[in-house]
Amino acid sequence: MADNAGSKKRKAGLDDSPDKCHYVLNKQLDVCGKCNKKCEEDDDAIQCDLCRMWVHTNCDNVSQEQYKAINTLSEINNCVYYCNINDCLTCLKSIINDWMIHQAGLPQPDLTVSTLSADLEQLASAHCKIEKAVSDLSNKIETLQLQETKLVDQIQTTSNALDRHTANPTQQVPDRKSNVVLYGIDECSSRTSRHERQQNDVKAVLETLSSIKVQINPDHIIDCFRLGKFKQNQSRPRPILIKLQRTMDVNTILANKSSLPSPLIIKPDMSPQERAIESVLLKERWSLIKAGHNRKQIKLSNNRIFVNNQLHGEVINAVFKYSSSTASNSSAQPMDITHTKQPRSQEQSS
Known part of the structure; x- marks a missing residue:
């Protein structure tokens, strides 16, 4: 992953001169090792686990997907990262190779380096698979978030409809008062x-x-x-x-x-029931007028008829019923609304 600039930095960093070593060891840890600018909290920056140098992801050619994968793996199993600026990965390979030769006592550097290269290739392949898995999970999370937003909107719409229905339970009933x-x-x-x-x-x-x-x-x-x-x-x-x-x-x-x-x-504007009651009252009023009562003396109030300010009768369950005083002075029978088309004389005779 290291470029030519990184290789030059690596060679300069591995210089055995006291001045160069002093520069690397004493450089501030929160300053990028390449651009020498401070790594702010909002910046995408990462610290090398070998030289402990901080570096911006853009400065070290680390993509956003790689940066997310490293953060995810760090939370799972202590993932380590080696920067390209000081060529720490190559340095680590050299150290491991020297150590294994020293431990085994065998002059076979090529075989050890070959084995480590194969292991690194396997790690790189596993790293790619992990990146793909992280990308798939991110897409699934975005899809679930969109579904959640739609569900929340549907719930809110249904809740508003229920509130309007509860607030106006009689909105389907026509208002005749106006x-x-x-x-x-x-x-x-x-x-x-x-x-x-x-x-x-x-x-x-x-x-x-x-x-x-x-x-x-x-x-x-x-x-x-x-x-x-x-x-x-x-x-x-x-x-x-x-x-x-x-x-x-x-x-x-x-x-x-x-x-x-x-x-x-x-x-x-009256309902059908109110019109039926009015029809019974008007027919009874007309019968009183034909019987000789003065129109001005007959008054209709609600479901009742008054003659000379005295209750003549009222409509109960669609039937006109005379008051006790009227019934005692007349042999008139209750008039049913279903027989309003018949003359009143026939109703009395029946």
């Missing part, structure tokens, strides 16, 4: 486009509300459409459902609904 229904507005002909019909309906709604001195900002109208399917030659126009942003506007409209000219009627 709606009103307008009856009696004439419809456009069937030849009119849907867009024109909707524009005309909105214009008619604003004019109708303005006639009862209720000024609504058009931007506060969320939606406006007819209820039911259009039929040719229908006797009555379909009612218009008006969805508003503010319940305050709904309260203002309902407070002034009595000012509307006939046949225009404004009612709150």
